[in-house]
Amino acid sequence: MGSLNALEEHQAGGRSPGKIDTSLRAQLDSAQWGEVRIGDLFDIHPTRAYRLTNGELFSSAGTIPVVTNSSSNNGITGFSSLPPTEIGPMITFSDTTTGDCIFVQPRPFIGYPHVQGLYPIEQPGEWDCASLLFVVSLMSKYARGRFSYGHKFTRDTARDIRIMLPCQGDGSLDFQAMRRVVAELEARHVAELEARHVAELEAYLSSSGLSDYALSEVDYRALSSLTSANWASFNLKELFGPATRGKRLKSADRTAGVLPFVTAGESDTGVSAFIGNNVQVFPAGSFTIDMFGSAKFRNYNYGGDDHVAVVHTEKLTRNAAIFVTGAAHKAAHTGAFDYGRNFYAKDADALEISLPTKNGKPDWDLMDAIVSAAHKLVVQGVAEFAAREIAASLKVTGLDAQ
Structure with missing residues (x-):
């Protein structure tokens, strides 16, 4: 039953069994199983390839897939307007890589140097995409982690792979x-x-x-x-009071906790750590502008270092505060601020933003x-x-x- 575990792990990604898994287990438990050698099922040799440069082979207007040594996108790197060299469905793999590119090609395609094809020997008329996928799952399970560029996945290696497949009473494949x-x-x-x-x-x-x-x-x-709305310019400080500057907290001094600590940067919206230090906590509903002029709305309580300015929009509705954040980002994130010229709280206080108005006031x-x-x-x-x-x-x- 090793092949069953391999198939389930490969296809289900380790998910817990559900109703379909129970039915699947019953089907596989009731099946007869036999060990088969891949080389006895398939003749393995290079796919047919054009002797052309990539520039001559690939075409932006082409529709015929070209299967290369890629380990992504089913091995398809591009498309060609040339006739296919292989019919499909069939299994392909590359003998220049690590065994991560064993795929079923469901339709006609063009081969490529070092791309090997598996051509059925045993019951050639019975193989379809589903049965080939079954075999690919088990081959991939076998090959995973076994090979490297120094120890390549070759034709001889593929031929000697032994897998368990469902069989009928006479020993033929089911x-x-x-x-x-x-x-x-x-x-x-x-x-x-x-x-x-x-x-x-x-x-x-x-x-x-x-x-x-x-x-x-x-x-x-x-x-x-x-x-169609009327728009006007407003000063952030006049709308929301003075911006607050965070306080420096060195990485070495931070203790683990649950409070998001905001610094400058785009990654993870500037949250560099979750801390347990006793720092000033800024309220949810406010937004930050970092040293580069990048504004981000915060819907959670947080701490901040000295490279962020906090604008206190927490009395607005969340959506209105998000709108203001976008307006502030547009006004501040213009390229004027960088490592040599940081954006500080005083710059937030001087910032003019454009907002829609009603009766001369922000709408x-x-x-x-x-x-x-x-x-x-x-x-x-x-x-x-x-x-x-x-x-x-x-x-x-x-x-x-x-």
């Missing part, structure tokens, strides 16, 4: 069993993909304070008002509505991307026709 296993794993993958995207959307909506992402008439009016309600609509657009984009990803998975697995 292709139907392999197809059922792959079909069930594909169905589980799509179900998990759908569940994950639902969870992601719920998390996005929750973090944005939204119940759904459908744009209302209010949202459309708010977005259209970006071009906080409009800003709130605009950001709320923008959040919906972002979540809508995520939902549309998820739908395309799920549709593509259904198409690739053939589940869209069921």
